Amino acid sequence: MRSVNSPAPAAPSPAPPPPPPPEHQRPPEHQRQAEHQRPPEHQRPAEPPPDQRFRPAPAPAPAAGAAQSPDTHAVRSTLAELEPVADKATSYFYALLFIRNPDLRALFPVAMDTQRDRLFKALLTAARHADDPAALTVYLSRLGRGHRKYGTRPEHYPAVGECLLAALARYAPATWNEATEAAWVRTYTAISQIMIDAAAEDEEQSPAWWQAEIVRHELRTPDIAVVTVRPDQPYPFLAGQYTTLETPWWPRVWRHYSFSAAPRPDGLLSFHVKAVPAGWVSGALVHRARPGDVLRLGPPAGSMIVDHSTDNGLLCLGGGTGIAPIKALVEDVAEHGRCRPVEVFYGARHAGDLYDIDTMLQLQRAHNWLSVRPVVSDGPTRGLSGELPAIVRQYGPWPAYDAYLSGPPGMIRSGVDTLVGIGIPSHRIRHDEIGGLMAAAPG
Ligand SMILES: Cc1cc2nc3c(=O)[nH]c(=O)nc-3n(C[C@H](O)[C@H](O)[C@H](O)COP(=O)(O)OP(=O)(O)OC[C@H]3O[C@@H](n4cnc5c(N)ncnc54)[C@H](O)[C@@H]3O)c2cc1C
Numbered sequence: 001m002r003s004v005n006s007p008a009p010a011a012p013s014p015a016p017p018p019p020p021p022p023e024h025q026r027p028p029e030h031q032r033q034a035e036h037q038r039p040p041e042h043q044r045p046a047e048p049p050p051d052q053r054f055r056p057a058p059a060p061a062p063a064a065g066a067a068q069s070p071d072t073h074a075v076r077s078t079l080a081e082l083e084p085v086a087d088k089a090t091s092y093f094y095a096l097l098f099i100r101n102p103d104l105r106a107l108f109p110v111a112m113d114t115q116r117d118r119l120f121k122a123l124l125t126a127a128r129h130a131d132d133p134a135a136l137t138v139y140l141s142r143l144g145r146g147h148r149k150y151g152t153r154p155e156h157y158p159a160v161g162e163c164l165l166a167a168l169a170r171y172a173p174a175t176w177n178e179a180t181e182a183a184w185v186r187t188y189t190a191i192s193q194i195m196i197d198a199a200a201e202d203e204e205q206s207p208a209w210w211q212a213e214i215v216r217h218e219l220r221t222p223d224i225a226v227v228t229v230r231p232d233q234p235y236p237f238l239a240g241q242y243t244t245l246e247t248p249w250w251p252r253v254w255r256h257y258s259f260s261a262a263p264r265p266d267g268l269l270s271f272h273v274k275a276v277p278a279g280w281v282s283g284a285l286v287h288r289a290r291p292g293d294v295l296r297l298g299p300p301a302g303s304m305i306v307d308h309s310t311d312n313g314l315l316c317l318g319g320g321t322g323i324a325p326i327k328a329l330v331e332d333v334a335e336h337g338r339c340r341p342v343e344v345f346y347g348a349r350h351a352g353d354l355y356d357i358d359t360m361l362q363l364q365r366a367h368n369w370l371s372v373r374p375v376v377s378d379g380p381t382r383g384l385s386g387e388l389p390a391i392v393r394q395y396g397p398w399p400a401y402d403a404y405l406s407g408p409p410g411m412i413r414s415g416v417d418t419l420v421g422i423g424i425p426s427h428r429i430r431h432d433e434i435g436g437l438m439a440a441a442p443g
């Protein structure tokens, strides 16, 4: 790769790295630990001395609302070429990252599964969205703050940038030239700087993570548990948000879980967790976790929060454990004391899966502005029968309601389509993130 600071002939390209750890394979515990302690097996490939390209130099930020800049054009050309071979480029990127920087391996989970490609995809996606700086800054700032829990330091960013560029040069050779490389350096520097700045700002006001002791563990069905934790420091969040969570059994494997209650005076936090088949974190939380176990929580995230500036009603669709943040929203409305109509449609495949229906019906009895309707898609029910979005459409058209959706990604997608179809403008529809900006990621 060439250095922007010292243009020179391309350095010898590193030997192709060995294949990365197999995906979807979970080695046994003892093997995982041994793997973790094993010294790096591979020789550091010949590489140019680390240069200063990615040092936070003032990078020209893309102008708001501007037409596609030359840098964005160059970056998108690379991405288009890369798209068909994105998997290979991702594997190469990580292998190179860990060979060149063995110390960084310890920041990542031992067995890297499907999450593996998210860092690389985010880099590419952010580059792709470089012409929408406002959205990009919100997204990257959150990402930068969230990276504190991984132990990411500002000095790690140039190392990642070097390997990203090496992967791009190798897998997008037709569009790669000096100008493209310079465009990527500027773009990556700008992206990194937003993440680094947001993390630095966050450092002054928040811990990188919270320790949280499990104080209650209730099994509601054979595979759904309500887990209540006490964080070691106050944990500020809003009803409807979620957090990332790491268990002691799967170090550095983080998953998202929604808060199932609005913030409460005792500071406790609860989650509804469904153990998915062969699920690493959910299985451990449901079947293994006990009071006294200590989890780690990342910062709160998510924009499915109540808009208290309007008197619109709330139309809530909760599928499966998606009822958890909906319950938190109901509590939030109750605490605000304004009687806005709240209509909850609580969906599950079978009637027996409506594990929190009693709590929801109790809330309905306590608040005359709340109505809760159970919806079952398969099998007998005394409630409504069918798919959640279709039932909600029948009860429509919901002209004076804001919509809130939480549940499996498929339910959210079809729910949003249905609601837009019956005339609820998309800015009045809020839901758990199912990819957000990432949805457009290549590969
Ligand atoms: C914003 C957000 C909020 C979330 N809130 C909650 C919540 O409150 N409660 C909750 O239980 N989950 C919630 N999830 C899902 C959660 O983050 C995990 O994805 C889930 O617990 C599975 O993680 P795992 O480590 O157990 O499974 P993994 O080890 O990641 O997956 C194991 C296998 O199961 C498959 N799999 C993953 N998810 C599912 C699924 N839902 N159904 C069937 N198979 C699956 C995978 O493809 C894989 O083959 C939320 C997700 C997001 C994005």
Ligand code: HEM
Pocket (backbone or CB within 6 Å): 104, 107, 108, 109, 112, 115, 116, 118, 119, 120, 122, 123, 126, 143, 146, 147, 150, 152, 153, 156, 157, 158, 160, 191, 192, 195, 252, 253, 254
């Ligand atoms: C511009 C730079 C970067 C971008 C866009 C980026 C993006 C991402 C994204 C999207 C994820 C998925 C999980 C999440 O949302 O938090 C992730 C995970 C992660 N990133 Fe980054 N990242 C960047 C730089 C770095 C750097 C410099 C490091 C430090 C080595 C790093 C370490 C990690 C780790 C350890 C994970 C967790 C991986 C896992 O759970 O499997 N990232 N990154």
